[in-house]
Amino acid sequence: MTIEGMNHFTVLSSDLERSKTFYINILGLTEGERPPFAFPGAWLYAGNQAILHIVAGKPMPINAPGVIDHMAFTASSLQAVVDALKRHGIQYDLRRLKGLEIWQLFCHDPDGAKVELDFAASEPEPRE
Numbered sequence: 001m002t003i004e005g006m007n008h009f010t011v012l013s014s015d016l017e018r019s020k021t022f023y024i025n026i027l028g029l030t031e032g033e034r035p036p037f038a039f040p041g042a043w044l045y046a047g048n049q050a051i052l053h054i055v056a057g058k059p060m061p062i063n064a065p066g067v068i069d070h071m072a073f074t075a076s077s078l079q080a081v082v083d084a085l086k087r088h089g090i091q092y093d094l095r096r097l098k099g100l101e102i103w104q105l106f107c108h109d110p111d112g113a114k115v116e117l118d119f120a121a122s123e124p125e126p127r128e
Helices: 016-026 078-087
Strands: 009-012 030-032 041-046 049-055 071-074 093-096 103-108 114-119
Touching: 016 030, 016 041, 016 049, 016 078, 078 103, 078 114
Parallel strands: 009 049, 071 114
Antiparallel strands: 030 041, 041 049, 093 103, 103 114
């Protein structure tokens, strides 16, 4: 067996519309085709790839399984993302990765999943 790439992440949501607003309106993913599962949710796409599955309609786990720390996406338009996060009152932590000089922006989705957005080193530092 050979791993060929990452297929998708799945996040649980206590409020599907709130999660979709975060990932679509703030981070820029698009909602696309999803099989007719018996539970509510959404498949969100980057281009033609469904990279994030949202599952709703079931209780949030008290003790979440696994040890995944965060999900990371390659992104662009750093200033626009910072502006959107500020408009929605979402706290973030922006850093320059020493050595590569890429921008790393960390924030949390509405249910607390940690999200990393990586921007090219050539993107200008955002205005406050």
